[in-house]
Amino acid sequence: xxxxxxxxxxxxxxxxxxxxxxxxxxxxxxxxxxxxxxxxxxxxxxxxxxxxxxxxxxxxxxxxxxxxxxxxxxxxxxxxxxxxxxxxxxxxxxxxxxxxxxxxxxxxxxxxxxxxxxxxxxxxxxxxxxxxxxxxxxxxxxxxxxxxxxxxxxxxxxxxxxxxxxxxxxxxxxxxxxxxxxxxxxxxxxxxxxxxxxxxxxxxxxxxxxxxxxxxxxxxxxxxxxxxxxxxxxxxxxxxxxxxxxxxxxxxxxxxxxxxxxxxxxxxxxxxxx
Amino acid sequence: xxxxxxxxxxxxxxxxxxxxxxxxxxxxxxxxxxxxxxxxxxxxxxxxxxxxxxxxxxxxxxxxxxxxxxxxxxxxxxxxxxxxxxxxxxxxxxxxxxxxxxxxxxxxxxxxxxxxxxxxxxxxxxxxxxxxxxxxxxxxxxxxxxxxxxxxxxxxxxxxxxxxxxxxxxxxxxxxxxxxxxxxxxxxxxxxxxxxxxxxxxxxxxxxxxxxxxxxxxxxxxxxxxxxxxxxxxxxxxxxxxxxxxxxxxxxxxxxxxxxxxxxxxxxxxxxxxxxxxxxxxxxxxxxxxxxxxxxxxxxxxxxxxxxxxxxxxxxxxxxxxxxxxxxxxxxxxxxxxxxxxxxxxxxxxxxxxxxxxxxxxxxxxxxxxxxxxxxxxxxxxxxxxxxxxxxxxx
Ligand code: SF4
Ligand code: SF4
Numbered sequence: 004x005x006x007x008x009x010x011x012x013x014x015x016x017x018x019x020x021x022x023x024x025x026x027x028x029x030x031x032x033x034x035x036x037x038x039x040x041x042x043x044x045x046x047x048x049x050x051x052x053x054x055x056x057x058x059x060x061x062x063x064x065x066x067x068x069x070x071x072x073x074x075x076x077x078x079x080x081x082x083x084x085x086x087x088x089x090x091x092x093x094x095x096x097x098x099x100x101x102x103x104x105x106x107x108x109x110x111x112x113x114x115x116x117x118x119x120x121x122x123x124x125x126x127x128x129x130x131x132x133x134x135x136x137x138x139x140x141x142x143x144x145x146x147x148x149x150x151x152x153x154x155x156x157x158x159x160x161x162x163x164x165x166x167x168x169x170x171x172x173x174x175x176x177x178x179x180x181x182x183x184x185x186x187x188x189x190x191x192x193x194x195x196x197x198x199x200x201x202x203x204x205x206x207x208x209x210x211x212x213x214x215x216x217x218x219x220x221x222x223x224x225x226x227x228x229x230x231x232x233x234x235x236x237x238x239x240x241x242x243x244x245x246x247x248x249x250x251x252x253x254x255x256x257x258x259x260x261x262x263x264x265x266x267x268x269x270x271x272x273x274x275x276x277x
Numbered sequence: 278x279x280x281x282x283x284x285x286x287x288x289x290x291x292x293x294x295x296x297x298x299x300x301x302x303x304x305x306x307x308x309x310x311x312x313x314x315x316x317x318x319x320x321x322x323x324x325x326x327x328x329x330x331x332x333x334x335x336x337x338x339x340x341x342x343x344x345x346x347x348x349x350x351x352x353x354x355x356x357x358x359x360x361x362x363x364x365x366x367x368x369x370x371x372x373x374x375x376x377x378x379x380x381x382x383x384x385x386x387x388x389x390x391x392x393x394x395x396x397x398x399x400x401x402x403x404x405x406x407x408x409x410x411x412x413x414x415x416x417x418x419x420x421x422x423x424x425x426x427x428x429x430x431x432x433x434x435x436x437x438x439x440x441x442x443x444x445x446x447x448x449x450x451x452x453x454x455x456x457x458x459x460x461x462x463x464x465x466x467x468x469x470x471x472x473x474x475x476x477x478x479x480x481x482x483x484x485x486x487x488x489x490x491x492x493x494x495x496x497x498x499x500x501x502x503x504x505x506x507x508x509x510x511x512x513x514x515x516x517x518x519x520x521x522x523x524x525x526x527x528x529x530x531x532x533x534x535x536x537x538x539x540x541x542x543x544x545x546x547x548x549x550x551x552x553x554x555x556x557x558x559x560x561x562x563x564x565x566x567x568x569x570x571x572x573x574x575x576x577x578x579x580x581x582x583x584x585x586x587x588x589x590x591x592x593x594x595x596x597x598x599x600x601x602x603x604x605x606x607x608x609x610x611x612x613x614x615x616x617x618x619x620x621x622x623x624x625x626x627x628x629x630x631x632x633x634x635x636x637x638x639x640x641x642x643x644x645x646x647x648x649x650x651x652x653x654x655x656x657x658x659x660x661x662x663x664x665x666x667x668x669x670x671x672x
Binding site for chain 2 (some may be wrong): 008088089090091092098101102103105106117135136137138139140141156157158159160161162164166167168169171174175176177178194195196197198237249261262263
């Protein structure tokens with residue numbers, strides 16, 4: 004993305020008028036026109052037109068299957084364990100069918116589905132209300148469909164939490180650092196007063212790695228000799244694994260009637276894929 | 278004119294220092310919040326906005342309500358409002374300032390507040406809200422000050438002020454419509470996702486604001502020599518009668534849509550607010566208090582004899598004000614978050630620090646209001662006759 008001379012002068016000028024000086028002009032430029040992961044692209048980086056995930060709950064059987072996945076995410080992303088639901092911060096977690104898909108439940112559901120946990124995470128909506136409402140562009144959508152957070156720009160107004168119909172966002176009600184069990188030095192910790200959520204592991208994709216949750220699920224499946232419960236890929240590529248699964252299985256998305264176009268698909272059941 | 282704020286009775290100074298003390302307490306708790314984080318409030322992952330945003334919403338309405346005096350006066354030449362138009366404008370100023378303070382104390386990273394201007398985001402309603410609120414504040418400072426200054430000199434207001442008056446009249450509803458749009462456009466929040474939200478906001482604002490102006494007029498008459506005029510107060514009484522009827526009707530429309538359609542998502546927030554949901558009933562007593570106050574106020578207002586009696590009118594105004602303060606400053610915001618996005622109930626109740634910070638912000642508003650009203654009433658006492666040659670002070 005290039006910025007021509009005139010634009011540069013204009014922005015530098017505006018920032019100077021606002022008393023910010025040259026450094027801020029550069030700062031503004033970086034934040035507005037470049038995405039964090041893109042200024043020094045790694046040749047190994049995984050790229051896509053629209054990233055998406057398929058959650059096949061029939062492949063997730065035991066309590067440990069879920070725990071592995073959730074822990075993998077929360078560990079690499081320094082998600083604190085605050086120990087109370089009021090301050091809770093979570094990127095990926097479990098909900099039962101009636102809470103994950105409110106309005107879809109009915110009395111005569113099979114016992115299997117009724118008590119089956121579903122994994123919840125940010126849907127990286129194609130038409131994300133959280134991005135629409137954010138007054139500072141601290142929440143923004145990348146070209147590959149990832150809905151990202153700039154924790155340094157977020158003012159903590161929590162409009163995005165009111166706007167997200169999926170309860171995907173958490174706020175740092177207090178300093179989270181003392182509550183991080185084991186800090187991963189490679190991923191930033193957050194400060195109090197900002198919002199956070201799943202980012203589809205943009206930092207791993209940039210290094211050529213698949214998201215932590217998907218990796219955990221693949222490893223567990225390999226050990227058990229089964230298929231993984233989480234599959235990740237490019238929705239715009241007809242040959243991707245996610246597309247192959249979606250074209251051969253019945254899938255649902257959360258609250259699709261709201262038009263946010265979630266990129267996380269759920270498969271409830273049955274036969275093997277891929 | 279500012280100097281008039283510095284000369285006052287002991288009562289005046291007593292009030293000023295009382296308010297300063299409350300502000301001090303609020304500020305100390307704000308510092309605690311500043312260093313610890315918003316975790317000292319009752320807000321949570323599920324109910325992520327609480328009493329701060331509620332007060333903000335309510336006060337935008339109070340600020341906008343100045344138009345209910347300014348419009349009849351300037352557009353319909355309703356002379357009786359000549360004396361109190363400045364009072365209405367001077368109420369709008371502290372109201373907008375309180376709105377801004379409530380937004381500020383609600384922010385997780387208040388030092389980054391300028392990001393809203395540094396990264397202007399026209400697709401965010403909050404960005405527009407900031408613009409219209411700031412504009413409205415400037416307009417009211419300009420109008421109130423210029424008009425009062427002219428009155429002091431015994432001159433008609435300068436003609437260049439006219440266009441600003443008309444702009445302010447059109448601007449007032451916009452601040453509250455935009456505020457309603459903060460809520461009314463969010464997918465998945467059933468209580469808010471309703472086209473009548475903006476209309477309901479305006480109706481409740483145009484009831485609560487003038488109700489407060491009535492109360493303030495009565496206080497001013499009691500404690501200063503300035504008399505806002507019986508007819509003006511009576512006319513405001515009629516205004517709140519109609520707007521309160523509209524407000525109750527609009528709420529009724531919402532309830533009808535929810536419960537005749539029986540769509541669960543639409544019914545649940547109302548269930549939670551008025552009867553409790555899944556056994557959670559924290560807000561029920563408050564909401565019924567609000568309803569009882571609303572109905573009692575309407576009974577008093579609809580009977581012309583009671584409305585004409587200033588004591589019952591005062592009682593009705595207080596009832597209108599508190600009814601709407603509960604409904605809009607609390608229930609409407611919390612109800613939007615309960616049940617949460619997973620159809621689970623997680624309750625909210627403000628903590629003591631949160632309540633004291635809220636009180637502190639109100640005290641800032643009342644301090645500014647007291648000073649502005651002191652200036653206005655002193656000027657009016659000196660001028661003796663209003664613009665139309667009627668005595669505006671009690672003998
Ligand atoms: S799930 Fe929520 S946070 Fe994630 S993109 Fe959609 S609206 Fe935004
Ligand atoms: S809390 Fe942060 S990310 Fe969310 S809307 Fe406000 S500024 Fe944007």
